[in-house]
Amino acid sequence: MHKPIVAVVRYEEPLASVRKAVDLAGGLDHLPARARVFIKPNVIYWTTKTVFPKYGVITTSRLVEDAVILLKERGIDDITIGEGLVTLGPKDRETPAHAFESLGYNTLKERYGVKVLDLHQRPFEKVDLGDDVTLAFNADYLASDFLVNLPVLKCHAQTIVSLGIKNLKGLINVPSRKECHSEDPERDLHFMVGKLAKTLPPSLTILDGIYTIERGPLYDGKARRTDALVASSDMLAADMAGTRILGYLPSEVPHLVHVARDQGRSLDPSEVEWRGEAVEDFAYRHEASFPYTDDGTLPLPMEKLGIQGLSYNKYDLSLCTYCTPVNGVTLWSIAMAWKGKAWDDVEVLTGKSMKPTPGRKKTILLGKCMYQANKDHPDIQEMIAVKGCPPTPKAIVKALQQAGIEVNPAHLEEIETYPGMFMKRYEKRPEFQESFYRVD
Numbered sequence: 001m002h003k004p005i006v007a008v009v010r011y012e013e014p015l016a017s018v019r020k021a022v023d024l025a026g027g028l029d030h031l032p033a034r035a036r037v038f039i040k041p042n043v044i045y046w047t048t049k050t051v052f053p054k055y056g057v058i059t060t061s062r063l064v065e066d067a068v069i070l071l072k073e074r075g076i077d078d079i080t081i082g083e084g085l086v087t088l089g090p091k092d093r094e095t096p097a098h099a100f101e102s103l104g105y106n107t108l109k110e111r112y113g114v115k116v117l118d119l120h121q122r123p124f125e126k127v128d129l130g131d132d133v134t135l136a137f138n139a140d141y142l143a144s145d146f147l148v149n150l151p152v153l154k155c156h157a158q159t160i161v162s163l164g165i166k167n168l169k170g171l172i173n174v175p176s177r178k179e180c181h182s183e184d185p186e187r188d189l190h191f192m193v194g195k196l197a198k199t200l201p202p203s204l205t206i207l208d209g210i211y212t213i214e215r216g217p218l219y220d221g222k223a224r225r226t227d228a229l230v231a232s233s234d235m236l237a238a239d240m241a242g243t244r245i246l247g248y249l250p251s252e253v254p255h256l257v258h259v260a261r262d263q264g265r266s267l268d269p270s271e272v273e274w275r276g277e278a279v280e281d282f283a284y285r286h287e288a289s290f291p292y293t294d295d296g297t298l299p300l301p302m303e304k305l306g307i308q309g310l311s312y313n314k315y316d317l318s319l320c321t322y323c324t325p326v327n328g329v330t331l332w333s334i335a336m337a338w339k340g341k342a343w344d345d346v347e348v349l350t351g352k353s354m355k356p357t358p359g360r361k362k363t364i365l366l367g368k369c370m371y372q373a374n375k376d377h378p379d380i381q382e383m384i385a386v387k388g389c390p391p392t393p394k395a396i397v398k399a400l401q402q403a404g405i406e407v408n409p410a411h412l413e414e415i416e417t418y419p420g421m422f423m424k425r426y427e428k429r430p431e432f433q434e435s436f437y438r439v440d
């Protein structure tokens with residue numbers, strides 16, 4: 001039996017580096033003539049309100065354009081770039097449009113005749129993935145003949161890595177995304193992400209490791225210039241390589257273990273034919289998870305501030321994509337509100353699975369899921385519920401203030417300017433170039 005081929009290449013220059021990776025992997029050798037090709041970049045987040053660091057968060061436009069050129073060289077005319085961004089408002093059309101314009105996708109439309117789709121404005125179709133899992137995928141993707149998957153090579157605070165398979169989550173609709181963060185430990189996020197690999201048409205995955213990130217998937221992680229490209233027509237094999245570059249064994253990544261089991265495959269490197277450079281030349285241990293106290297009741301930076309009288313339990317797998325950005329800014333606003341006087345024994349619970357700790361004076365249930373899970377819990381003395389899905393910044397401010405935590409409303413209500421604060425980390429560091437995210 002042929003082993004899947006994976007090519008690992010150092011990014012050195014536009015087009016030539018991506019071409020080398022794709023050619024070494026034979027990644028487009030089986031592209032059908034006149035194929036309808038769907039390109040899936042990773043544009044996980046965007047905001048119109050500020051410039052934020054995209055390094056290791058969003059696929060470089062450099063890679064997207066290079067992939068389009070390689071397809072055009074092979075005579076492919078029917079090319080669609082599609083992404084379903086995570087936005088705070090479900091009907092937000094402006095943010096995806098702004099993202100596509102800023103990232104140069106509209107220039108690619110004019111220059112190469114590609115289509116650019118905001119997937120939330122397109123139809124979805126339910127797909128039975130087996131084991132009683134049904135998720136709704138974008139219909140344009142399902143109708144395509146070939147997928148060019150262009151994820152960022154990044155760590156993820158919940159799934160350890162976010163690579164080719166995880167990038168497919170951007171193809172499903174919002175209810176399906178929320179469903180992936182199930183509270184059922186047997187069918188948790190790892191299990192659900194593993195199922196996404198079941199729909200695949202023939203594909204080429206190119207992992208964009210020009211920039212990688214620790215504690216992703218968002219702007220608050222720590223980006224590195226890694227200059228790695230990984231190409232394979234076997235998504236699991238590409239992810240095995242990407243995982244090693246991030247400093248983990250594939251067997252440490254539960255969703256890869258699920259996919260290997262589903263496909264009757266091994267995660268051993270001997271199962272892959274390696275081409276190009278050695279993975280070890282790029283490998284660096286990227287931290288995936290945000291550091292918390294040993295008992296998981298407070299982020300370490302907040303403990304270092306000396307915060308007392310508050311438990312804000314570590315996020316779990318059931319905290320979905322739509323509560324995650326809200327959670328980050330809520331923690332920051334609380335840290336900013338600390339004046340050195342202990343709060344009144346407040347516990348904040350998030351996601352779908354957490355349970356109140358007996359004896360706490362005030363319990364904030366953040367989000368509709370937490371409210372529904374614990375609204376009648378006998379261990380809650382004073383319940384403060386924020387029922388939105390996701391909870392609104394205004395409602396969070398009200399709840400925190402009710403609990404005696406006098407956050408500045410502006411910190412939460414201007415949630416979309418918060419990511420811009422992280423730009424400072426990359427100032428005066430010439431290896432971080434915003435031009436990678438434009439098409440000139």
Ligand code: SF4
Pocket residue numbers: 178318319320321322323351352366367368369370388389390391
């Ligand atoms: S309340 Fe939060 S975790 Fe629950 S589905 Fe809504 S956004 Fe997701």
